[in-house]
Amino acid sequence: MDQAQLDWWRSAVIYQIYPRSFADANGDGMGDLPGITSRLGSLKSLGIDAIWLSPFMRSPQKDAGYDVSDYCDVDPLFGTLDDFDRMLATAHSLGLRVLIDLVPNHTSDQHEWFKRAVAASPGSPEREFYHFRDGDTPPNNWQSMFGGPAWTRLPDGQWYCHLFDSSQPDLNWENPKVQEAFEDILRFWLDRGVDGFRVDQPHAMGKAAGLPDHPDVERAGAGFIEGEPSPPMWFQESVHPIFRRWRAILDSYPGERAMCGEAYVLPLSFMALWVRPDEFHQTFNFRYLDSPWTAKDIRKTIDESFAAFGAVGAPSTWVLSNHDVMRHASRMGGDFGRTTASDGVGPNDKQPDAELGLKRAVAATLFTLGLPGSMYLYQGEELGLPEHTTLAPEFRQDPTFARTNGERVGRDGCRVPLPWESNVNESNGFNQTGKSWLPQPASYSNYARDLQEGVEGSTLETYKWALAKRKELNLGHGTFEWVNELCSDTSLAYRNGSLLVIHNFGDDVLESENGLIHLEANQTVWLEQS
Ligand code: GLC
Numbered sequence: 001m002d003q004a005q006l007d008w009w010r011s012a013v014i015y016q017i018y019p020r021s022f023a024d025a026n027g028d029g030m031g032d033l034p035g036i037t038s039r040l041g042s043l044k045s046l047g048i049d050a051i052w053l054s055p056f057m058r059s060p061q062k063d064a065g066y067d068v069s070d071y072c073d074v075d076p077l078f079g080t081l082d083d084f085d086r087m088l089a090t091a092h093s094l095g096l097r098v099l100i101d102l103v104p105n106h107t108s109d110q111h112e113w114f115k116r117a118v119a120a121s122p123g124s125p126e127r128e129f130y131h132f133r134d135g136d137t138p139p140n141n142w143q144s145m146f147g148g149p150a151w152t153r154l155p156d157g158q159w160y161c162h163l164f165d166s167s168q169p170d171l172n173w174e175n176p177k178v179q180e181a182f183e184d185i186l187r188f189w190l191d192r193g194v195d196g197f198r199v200d201q202p203h204a205m206g207k208a209a210g211l212p213d214h215p216d217v218e219r220a221g222a223g224f225i226e227g228e229p230s231p232p233m234w235f236q237e238s239v240h241p242i243f244r245r246w247r248a249i250l251d252s253y254p255g256e257r258a259m260c261g262e263a264y265v266l267p268l269s270f271m272a273l274w275v276r277p278d279e280f281h282q283t284f285n286f287r288y289l290d291s292p293w294t295a296k297d298i299r300k301t302i303d304e305s306f307a308a309f310g311a312v313g314a315p316s317t318w319v320l321s322n323h324d325v326m327r328h329a330s331r332m333g334g335d336f337g338r339t340t341a342s343d344g345v346g347p348n349d350k351q352p353d354a355e356l357g358l359k360r361a362v363a364a365t366l367f368t369l370g371l372p373g374s375m376y377l378y379q380g381e382e383l384g385l386p387e388h389t390t391l392a393p394e395f396r397q398d399p400t401f402a403r404t405n406g407e408r409v410g411r412d413g414c415r416v417p418l419p420w421e422s423n424v425n426e427s428n429g430f431n432q433t434g435k436s437w438l439p440q441p442a443s444y445s446n447y448a449r450d451l452q453e454g455v456e457g458s459t460l461e462t463y464k465w466a467l468a469k470r471k472e473l474n475l476g477h478g479t480f481e482w483v484n485e486l487c488s489d490t491s492l493a494y495r496n497g498s499l500l501v502i503h504n505f506g507d508d509v510l511e512s513e514n515g516l517i518h519l520e521a522n523q524t525v526w527l528e529q530s
Contacts, residue, residue: 009196009258009281009374010315011476012049013467014099016378018323019056019078020064020437021417024427029435031417033079037087039420040094042449046382046460047467050097052198052260054323056084060110062167063146063399064323064415066101066200067108071185088193097195099260104182105201106168113181114169122158129178130169131161131207141213142233143221147403150221150233161211163204163233165399173205179242186249196250196258199280202243203263206236226266235265243279260284260317268301268308275314282317282374289319293332293364295492295505299482302371302494306480309373315476318368320361321378327414328364330387333357343400344413345389354443358384359522362462363503366524369466370494370501372478377463380418383449384459387413388441395438416440422448469526473499486512491519500527 023035033056043051055065056078065075074081091098107114113129120126122134133139133151139159142150144166151159152166161170171178186197212232214220224234243261250257260282263274267287274283285305291297305316320328326341333352336345345352362384369375391413393401398410416438421429422445427436429448452458470476478496486493490506504510504519511518519525 007477008049008097008256009260011372011474012097012374013047013369013470013476014050014052014260014374014376015043015046015048016052016054016322016376018054018379018415020054021415021430022379023418023420024431024435027431027433027435028077029427029431029433029437030077031430032077033074033083033087035431037083037090040087040090040096044094044096045464047464047471048096048377050099050195051091052099052376053101055101055103055200060108060167061397062108063165064397066103067106067110067165067168068103069108069110070112071102072188085192092193099196099198099258100189100194101200102182102185102189102197103200104171104173105204106162106164106170109167109169113171117160118154122156125177127158128175129172131172131211132158133161133211134158140211140232141217141220142211143214144403145221145223146400147221147408161207163201165403167399170204170207173207173239173242179245183245183249186246190250190253190257194257195255196260196281198260198262200262202239202261202274202280203235203265204233205242206238208232208236223264224266235270240273240279243274247278247280258282268304269311272308272312272314275309276312277314282315284319284322284376285316286319288316288368289321289325293360293505295488295490298367298505299487299492302480316371316373317376318371318373319376319378320364320368321381321414322376323378323415324411325414327361327378327381327385327387329354329357329361329381329384330413331357332360332364333386343408343410344387344391346391346406346409347389347393349389351389352386354386356522357386358459362459363522363524365463366466366526367492367501367503369470370475370496370499370524370526372476372480372496374476378414382460382463383418383447383452385416385418385447386441386443387416388443390441391416391438397438412438416444419444419448421450422446466526469499473497473528475499486517498529500529501525502527 020031022031023039024031025034057068058070058073058075059065117126138151144150153159258281261280263283265271291301309316326344330352331341336352337349396412400408400410417430417436419428425434427434452460483493493502503524507521
């Protein structure tokens with residue numbers, strides 16, 4: 001096996017499928033596994049190496065599947081285990097690897113473990129699966145990431161902890177029984193043949209002993225603040241031995257199984273501790289996703305990324321969009337009335353400029369795809385999909401929307417089903433019936449895949465071209481150096497092997513002194529040099 005095969009995850013382009021919204025075979029308006037299987041050929045032709053599926057396990061769907069009630073079965077919404085096996089076999093026959101989402105920080109409140117805990121008495125071993133506490137008031141000041149307190153009280157007076165929705169109780173990872181149960185879950189899917197896992201919220205799994213208050217009440221729900229000590233619910237050292245054991249389990253299987261942690265840990269030098277050689281293979285470089293798109297910020301982030309990940313021998317895993325943030329084609333579409341893009345746009349925001357946003361987004365993607373390392377793409381970005389302020393409140397399902405009384409619109413905007421065939425029906429070919437769990441905005445018929453397929457200059461063909469070139473030049477395993485004479489306040493240029501990548505961040509034309517290089521505003525060029 002050559003090096004590229006051996007370390008596939010170091011350079012892989014991994015495409016995130018959000019099963020609810022990718023393709024719907026049974027026409028009920030909700031995407032499903034047979035839908036995915038039927039469209040895998042289109043992903044092969046896009047030129048990606050692997051897919052990651054957001055959760056499709058049994059779930060009451062209170063947080064779109066991130067509330068799992070049975071880790072070893074498929075939710076009937078998405079099909080059956082047989083459908084999963086068929087999808088996996090088809091992906092493998094096309095040479096695509098498959099990562100699945102594992103949600104270990106919390107279960108659904110409908111999981112057997114939680115139902116048993118509620119039925120058992122305070123102090124029982126069943127309650128030891130979760131964090132239960134006595135008291136007349138919530139045991140501490142922690143807040144849910146989706147808004148409101150992180151504690152809910154049972155009729156018998158005990159409180160249980162949930163860093164997300166009240167339907168997502170946090171597991172007690174100090175309990176060896178929880179640890180063993182998850183090792184069995186890993187083996188269940190590895191035995192079925194999955195190539196690895198994307199692990200949800202791994203940095204939340206450990207809690208400081210005694211569950212002390214967050215030191216800053218004002219920010220008890222704000223995640224963490226870089227440069228400040230870890231809050232008691234994030235980044236506890238106790239989680240690392242767990243992942244080392246998981247890594248050993250993955251390594252005991254043939255075929256280089258891999259795991260990517262959604263470790264929202266900054267600075268990057270801390271994040272890199274999660275990808276030491278015996279822990280995760282990858283962690284999403286969220287610093288890159290969050291960086292303002294300016295030459296100064298991006299240069300700093302790239303430098304820090306290579307320094308931090310390089311120090312532990314890990315690749316950087318670049319990412320610009322996923323199912324939790326505003327699509328980058330909208331994020332980059334000028335002023336939408338807010339500085340944060342963790343939620344999508346709603347009725348109180350300005351509609352981002354679709355043309356400008358798309359131009360910048362494609363240029364940003366091209367700039368990123370030239371970098372060595374691995375890259376995650378989010379379904380629909382290859383079509384240039386934007387988000388819209390028009391998504392009506394009655395359709396919104398993200399718990400953030402309800403828990404904040406609509407103050408935060410949440411993440412539904414980036415989760416709207418994909419348009420495949422323009423105007424064949426109301427869902428633009430997402431299925432045969434036109435039904436769609438979130439309605440597509442009117443503009444989506446203009447972005448449908450069939451309108452872009454084979455059309456030179458379309459977003460889809462641009463992605464295909466770049467992915468093919470990336471593979472041909474082996475850029476993922478490549479090298480990196482800045483080309484300082486082409487870097488300025490509004491431009492960055494780097495070399496990866498024989499490829500020179502230049503990006504113009506500015507709104508003016510960029511021209512080199514000798515006139516050989518000419519870039520439009522918000523443009524990236526790839527120049528192959530011998
Ligand atoms: C992760 C998921 C997000 C989910 C949360 C709770 O951040 O990406 O969608 O809501 O974890 O499981």
